[in-house]
Amino acid sequence: MLSGYRRQALGCGRNEAWVTPHRRSGPTPSRSQFRHIHITSHLSVSETLVSDLEVGTENNDMASVLEGDQELMASFSLSESVHIRNKTLIDELRGELILAPLTRGNHAPFRKWCVELGCKVTMSEMAFAKPLLKGDRVERARLLKGESEHCYGFQIATKTISEGLEAARLARENGARWIDLNCGCPIYEATRRGLGAVLLRKPRSLAKLVHGIAKDSELPLTVKVRLGESEKKINVERVVKLLSAAGAASVIVHGRTMEQRYRKPADWQAISRVSNSSECAPVIGNGDILTQFEASRRMKESGCLAVLVGRGALIKPWIFKEYREDKELNPSSEERVSMYRRLYSLMKEHFGDDDIGRRKAWYFAPWHHSFFHRYRAFPESVYQERSLQHPLIMTRTDSFDPLMGEGSVHDLTPVERLLRNANENAHDAIANVLWEAASDAEAMQKLEVLQLEKGYVWEQEVKASPERGRSSGRDDGDERG
Numbered sequence: 001m002l003s004g005y006r007r008q009a010l011g012c013g014r015n016e017a018w019v020t021p022h023r024r025s026g027p028t029p030s031r032s033q034f035r036h037i038h039i040t041s042h043l044s045v046s047e048t049l050v051s052d053l054e055v056g057t058e059n060n061d062m063a064s065v066l067e068g069d070q071e072l073m074a075s076f077s078l079s080e081s082v083h084i085r086n087k088t089l090i091d092e093l094r095g096e097l098i099l100a101p102l103t104r105g106n107h108a109p110f111r112k113w114c115v116e117l118g119c120k121v122t123m124s125e126m127a128f129a130k131p132l133l134k135g136d137r138v139e140r141a142r143l144l145k146g147e148s149e150h151c152y153g154f155q156i157a158t159k160t161i162s163e164g165l166e167a168a169r170l171a172r173e174n175g176a177r178w179i180d181l182n183c184g185c186p187i188y189e190a191t192r193r194g195l196g197a198v199l200l201r202k203p204r205s206l207a208k209l210v211h212g213i214a215k216d217s218e219l220p221l222t223v224k225v226r227l228g229e230s231e232k233k234i235n236v237e238r239v240v241k242l243l244s245a246a247g248a249a250s251v252i253v254h255g256r257t258m259e260q261r262y263r264k265p266a267d268w269q270a271i272s273r274v275s276n277s278s279e280c281a282p283v284i285g286n287g288d289i290l291t292q293f294e295a296s297r298r299m300k301e302s303g304c305l306a307v308l309v310g311r312g313a314l315i316k317p318w319i320f321k322e323y324r325e326d327k328e329l330n331p332s333s334e335e336r337v338s339m340y341r342r343l344y345s346l347m348k349e350h351f352g353d354d355d356i357g358r359r360k361a362w363y364f365a366p367w368h369h370s371f372f373h374r375y376r377a378f379p380e381s382v383y384q385e386r387s388l389q390h391p392l393i394m395t396r397t398d399s400f401d402p403l404m405g406e407g408s409v410h411d412l413t414p415v416e417r418l419l420r421n422a423n424e425n426a427h428d429a430i431a432n433v434l435w436e437a438a439s440d441a442e443a444m445q446k447l448e449v450l451q452l453e454k455g456y457v458w459e460q461e462v463k464a465s466p467e468r469g470r471s472s473g474r475d476d477g478d479e480r481g
């Protein structure tokens with residue numbers, strides 16, 4: 001059904017919409033020249049097409065959109081081996097809670113930690129294909145897959161078939177299971193180069209790109225998309241149909257538009273519509289999953305092949321264990337400190353347990369606490385209904401929670417209170433303790449002293465200047481998709 005907002009925007013009545021047949025050339029048509037389309041039982045399809053017309057770069061009218069898409073899809077041909085390998089990958093991904101591509105978050109030690117905590121399918125940070133192929137050190141590092149990662153998806157940003165094929169070859173050499181094309185990244189660094197979410201503006205050109213890569217690539221290909229460029233330009237259903245015919249094994253749908261960034265909850269109804277369309281490849285749903293019960297519920301209700309977790313994994317990587325065991329862990333501050341120390345020991349192993357290693361690790365370590373500090377236990381018994389009504393991850397983390405019997409911050413232990421501190425100075429100091437401490441007990445003792453000596457000052461600093469609590473992690477400023 002068209003929402004009231006969309007009907008209003010289109011200037012039409014309850015069961016009808018106005019679309020323009022010739023938008024591309026000539027003056028803007030008068031209202032009488034508009035074609036009056038009666039919305040039939042295929043409301044979501046009509047809505048998608050209206051949106052596509054609004055995108056208006058490739059299309060003239062609804063009939064020619066359909067015709068053009070059909071022609072293009074009919075021209076695609078894929079060998080039997082492509083179909084078989086797509087199906088094999090889909091079988092491997094079915095039912096999994098997948099670790100999302102996360103620039104800065106998904107470094108090798110973090111992924112290894114997630115695997116230890118029960119994650120079976122991991123994805124890389126996004127690599128720009130052009131510098132990757134020129135041998136850029138940073139982009140090449142994203143290729144490195146850990147031994148324990150048995151199903152690793154390597155994500156690239158490209159707009160050319162040749163780069164895609166070459167990147168797939170490299171990814172295969174480095175043990176990746178599949179490659180993913182990023183069509184969701186909203187950041188300027190990507191969009192100014194015509195990469196990421198701007199590829200959604202031209203669905204047919206994108207489909208040709210995907211077909212060119214999928215048919216000859218040495219690995220199966222998935223594509224990560226958003227709902228569209230903006231709320232007025234939602235074209236996800238059309239895009240996914242085209243990409244499915246073009247040879248994408250699966251499409252990851254992040255249920256927000258490029259323009260929305262994280263301001264609105266993910267639209268799982270839109271994800272479900274695509275996932276339930278018979279013309280679409282299996283869909284991996286993504287957005288606002290913070291607990292194992294949400295992961296299971298979203299998967300079941302949307303009919304998605306699998307679900308992808310981003311910020312939820314950065315806040316509580318033990319979500320994978322919870323999902324696998326189908327029960328909440330709700331770790332105490334002491335248990336969390338012990339788990340965090342495991343990440344630190346993996347970082348030492350990877351970057352080196354010396355000054356150089358520490359300097360390398362410091363790009364990541366305090367940053368992780370800008371996500372860890374948002375952790376709150378969300379038991380299913382308390383939060384099931386609430387998470388349905390209010391799915392936004394960012395606004396579900398007050399410093400204390402009356403639903404959990406917490407009346408004020410004074411009800412928290414000193415270490416719990418410190419771990420919830422949003423101040424980046426606190427994150428740096430916590431990271432120092434975790435790097436230095438020789439045991440969990442020593443870490444706990446030092447963190448307690450830290451809280452008693454400085455915790456209150458850091459809390460006051462955040463109150464006086466909320467910016468202090470807004471490190472890049474908090475704003476999700478580094479997100480690329």
Ligand SMILES: Cc1cc2nc3c(=O)[nH]c(=O)nc-3n(C[C@H](O)[C@H](O)[C@H](O)COP(=O)(O)O)c2cc1C
Binds near residue numbers: 102124182311478480
């Ligand atoms: C710090 C950060 C880095 C991200 N980096 C990428 C990336 O490299 N590629 C990508 O496709 N998406 C990236 N994303 C988007 C996530 O993969 C995911 O689509 C998004 O966060 C929505 O899922 P969530 O609600 O579970 O967080 C990033 C997100 C965050 C928070």
